[in-house]
Amino acid sequence: MTEQYRADLKKAAEFHGHTCTGIILGVRLARVGLNYLGIDDPAKNRDFIVYCEIDRCLTDAVQSVTGCSLGKRRLKAKEYSKMAATFVDMNTKNGTRSVMSAKENAPEGADELAFWNQFTDEEVFRFEPVTVDIPPEDMPGRPIRSVVCEMCHEKIMDNKDVQKDGKILCRSCAEGGYYQKI
Numbered sequence: 001m002t003e004q005y006r007a008d009l010k011k012a013a014e015f016h017g018h019t020c021t022g023i024i025l026g027v028r029l030a031r032v033g034l035n036y037l038g039i040d041d042p043a044k045n046r047d048f049i050v051y052c053e054i055d056r057c058l059t060d061a062v063q064s065v066t067g068c069s070l071g072k073r074r075l076k077a078k079e080y081s082k083m084a085a086t087f088v089d090m091n092t093k094n095g096t097r098s099v100m101s102a103k104e105n106a107p108e109g110a111d112e113l114a115f116w117n118q119f120t121d122e123e124v125f126r127f128e129p130v131t132v133d134i135p136p137e138d139m140p141g142r143p144i145r146s147v148v149c150e151m152c153h154e155k156i157m158d159n160k161d162v163q164k165d166g167k168i169l170c171r172s173c174a175e176g177g178y179y180q181k182i
């Protein structure tokens with residue numbers, strides 16, 4: 001284990017609350033992505049965006065190692081529930097997608113770190129170069145547009161409104177919300 005791997009793991013485990021397979025693989029996947037983009041210190045190069053394909057442990061590790069977060073708009077969550085993430089250069093829109101390819105799981109009660117350390121990155125992940133069409137409204141920086149929903153009168157930023165029956169609506173009003181009023 002390199003010094004950097006050890007430090008990344010410690011930081012991610014503190015952020016997440018424990019060390020688990022998702023944290024171990026997330027830390028490794030984060031470094032694979034950063035290395036592909038030629039970034040050694042993610043605090044010094046902020047010109048990249050990470051798309052995580054799962055809302056589980058792995059994404060906490062990626063956030064911890066890269067410093068990318070939802071609030072900074074440099075961490076995007078895709079609800080695919082796959083152990084995968086894409087690292088994209090904001091300027092070229094090119095990057096790499098890494099997905100867990102290993103079929104095995106750490107055996108019940110095993111030392112997960114020792115288990116995963118047996119395998120190289122190439123054995124655990126599959127990599128593919130990709131390009132991502134990042135819409136301007138999804139980029140970091142000031143909101144590019146803001147409107148008010150004609151039904152609930154709540155403010156909507158960043159082009160997330162929809163047109164329905166000639167009205168500007170928020171998605172909640174247009175498509176039905178995730179909550180019901182009680």
Ligand SMILES: [Zn+2]
Pocket residue numbers: 016018019020021022023057
């Ligand atoms: Zn976990």
Ligand SMILES: [Zn+2]
Pocket residue numbers: 149150151152153154169170171172173174
């Ligand atoms: Zn609305």
